[in-house]
Amino acid sequence: MESLEARLSECTQKTALLEQSQWHQENEIRLQAWKLEQLESRGMDENESKVKQLENRLREALEITNKLMKEFEMLRLQSKLDNTSSGQLQACEKCEQDTQGQSLGHTSVRINHDPTSENGKISGGISTSSRMKRTSGLGKTTVAFAVTMSEWRESTLAVHQLLPFNKVLINDGNGFDSNLESFVCPVTGIYFFTATITSSNHKFEGSIVIDGVEKVIITTGEGPNFEQGSSSVVTHCSKGQRVYVFAHIGAVGQISETFSVFSGFLITDLESMSS
Structure with missing residues (x-):
C-alpha cells in the first residue's frame, strides 16, 4: 500500500514538472513569435521609409531639373x-x-x-x-523632351544595351524617337541632357551616349533596397546625332519604370545663329 502511494506521489510530481515545462515552452514560443512580428514590422517600416526617401529624392531631382530648364531657357532667350x-x-x-x-x-x-x-x-x-x-528670326526653335519606361523590368542587361525609355512625358520639337529609344537631334546646338536611374538588388552602371561616345557615367549602389544614381552633361550635338542611355558589362537588376527618367533640352540653336 505504501509502495502504491509512493508511486502515485512520484507520478504527480512528474506530471507537475511536465506541465511546468510545457508552460515554459509555450511562453518561449509566444516570445519568439512576438520577436518575429516585431522584426517583420520593423523591416516593412524600414522599406517604406526608404521608398519614401527615394520618392522625395526623385521629386527633388525633378524639381532641380525643371528649375535648370527654366534658367537655361531664360539665359537662352536673353x-x-x-x-x-x-x-x-x-x-x-x-x-x-x-x-x-x-x-x-x-x-x-x-x-x-x-x-x-x-x-x-x-x-x-x-x-x-x-x-x-x-x-x-532668331530664338524660335524649341526642343525639349522627358521620357520614362513603360513597365517595371527585372533582367540581365547586355553589353551596351539601350535602356528601354519609351514612355514620353514631353517631346517638344519631336526629337525623341520611341522606336529607337533615343533622342535624335533635330538642330545643331548646345544641349543639356540628364538621366536618373533607380534599381534594386544589384548595382547598375551605364552612360549617357552620343553616337557611341560616352559622355557621363551613371552608377547606383548595390543592396537589397532601392538605389538611385544621376548624371548630367552640357554638350554640343549636331543635327541627326543620336543620344541615349546604355548599360555597361555586368549591370543587372530591377529598373523602376517611373523612378527612372531621361530628359534634355536645347540651350542654344547654333543653326539659327550662324544663318
Missing part, C-alpha cells in the same frame, strides 16, 4: 534677345550708311549719268534688309 538687338543695331547703322551712299550715288548719276552706281546702291539696300530679316 542671349538671343541680345544677339537680335545687336544685329538690328548693326543693320540700322548699315542702313544709314547705305542711305548716305545712295544720296551720293544719285548725285553722281545726275552728273555722270552712270546707272550702275544707282543699281549697286539698290542691291546693297536689299542685302541689308535680308540681313535684318535673318537676324530677327
Whole structure:
C-alpha cells in the first residue's frame, strides 16, 4: 500500500514538472513569435521609409531639373534677345550708311549719268534688309523632351544595351524617337541632357551616349533596397546625332519604370545663329 502511494506521489510530481515545462515552452514560443512580428514590422517600416526617401529624392531631382530648364531657357532667350538687338543695331547703322551712299550715288548719276552706281546702291539696300530679316528670326526653335519606361523590368542587361525609355512625358520639337529609344537631334546646338536611374538588388552602371561616345557615367549602389544614381552633361550635338542611355558589362537588376527618367533640352540653336 505504501509502495502504491509512493508511486502515485512520484507520478504527480512528474506530471507537475511536465506541465511546468510545457508552460515554459509555450511562453518561449509566444516570445519568439512576438520577436518575429516585431522584426517583420520593423523591416516593412524600414522599406517604406526608404521608398519614401527615394520618392522625395526623385521629386527633388525633378524639381532641380525643371528649375535648370527654366534658367537655361531664360539665359537662352536673353542671349538671343541680345544677339537680335545687336544685329538690328548693326543693320540700322548699315542702313544709314547705305542711305548716305545712295544720296551720293544719285548725285553722281545726275552728273555722270552712270546707272550702275544707282543699281549697286539698290542691291546693297536689299542685302541689308535680308540681313535684318535673318537676324530677327532668331530664338524660335524649341526642343525639349522627358521620357520614362513603360513597365517595371527585372533582367540581365547586355553589353551596351539601350535602356528601354519609351514612355514620353514631353517631346517638344519631336526629337525623341520611341522606336529607337533615343533622342535624335533635330538642330545643331548646345544641349543639356540628364538621366536618373533607380534599381534594386544589384548595382547598375551605364552612360549617357552620343553616337557611341560616352559622355557621363551613371552608377547606383548595390543592396537589397532601392538605389538611385544621376548624371548630367552640357554638350554640343549636331543635327541627326543620336543620344541615349546604355548599360555597361555586368549591370543587372530591377529598373523602376517611373523612378527612372531621361530628359534634355536645347540651350542654344547654333543653326539659327550662324544663318
